[in-house]
Amino acid sequence: MSGPDFGAWYEATYPRLWSWVRRVLGDPNAASDVAQEAFVRLLQSGRQSLPEAERAPYLFTIARNLMRDHWKRRARIDESGGEDVRSVAATGSGDIVAAIDLERALDGLSAQERSIVWLAYAEGWDHRTIGRVVGVGEKSVKVLLFRARKHLVRLLGGTS
Amino acid sequence: MIDDRTLAEAFHKAKAADRMRVPPLPAILARAECAREMQNRRRFTAAMWCASALAGAGTLCAIVLAPGGFPLAMSPSIAVVLAPGLVAALWGLAPARTALQ
Secondary structure, X not given: OOHHHHHHHHHHHHHHHHHHHHHHHOOHHHHXXXXXXXXXXXXXXXXXXOOXXXXXXXXXXXXXXXXXXXXXXXXXXXXXXXXXXXXXXXXXXXXXXXXXXXXXXXXXXXXXXXXXXXXXXXXXXXXXXXXXXXXXXXXXXXXXXXXXXXXXXXXXXXXX | OOOHHXXXXXXXXXXXXXXXXXXXXXXXXXXXXXXXXXXXXXXXXXXXXXXXXXXXXXXXXXXXXXXXXXXXXXXXXXXXXHHHHHHHHHHHHHHHHHHHO
């Protein structure tokens, strides 16, 4: 992949990756660390030339593994765990109410549920791709997504 | 009833509302280059340790398998010479394995 092409892809993909990692980890600073490290590892592996359809899932898979490492480290440092430092981005736009509602609803989901619903609805990925990223089978994604969606809708105040 | 379309819209709005600083690409490229160099160095070290281990094991085998080599290998004098080499070679396998991971 040539420099300018990768530059454009990087500019477009970094925010997508950061948004997902932030929702899963609940910490904007940790999300920045993980997103940067994921790009470094992608470049280090020399797989930046993969086709676009495979490159983003590969990058997200690297980030998933880095998040696991982050959780392990955090569990070692803070035995009490469970502290959620999730914060909502203040934008001042008229849609913020809807955004806050979604953020609060996402808070009520498990990390895996947050991860799967985000990839399905914000990224629009199919079950197979989501399965590759989160490390579960395609059929399991279908079931997990169904449950996570139901849970999310309940938290949003709608009937499931 | 919240349908899939509404849900997708809410997620897209949340994504669009995110504010983050995109680090400059040259900084990421430099970090990747540095990481690659470190990895190459680790591989080189691993290769050296492996070579050391193989050389030690090979020398021992050659002595033991040579005519009259077994008693020689068992003799205290040769054991004094070979033991440190063998220990160093076996010890070298651990860092080699670590470096290759």
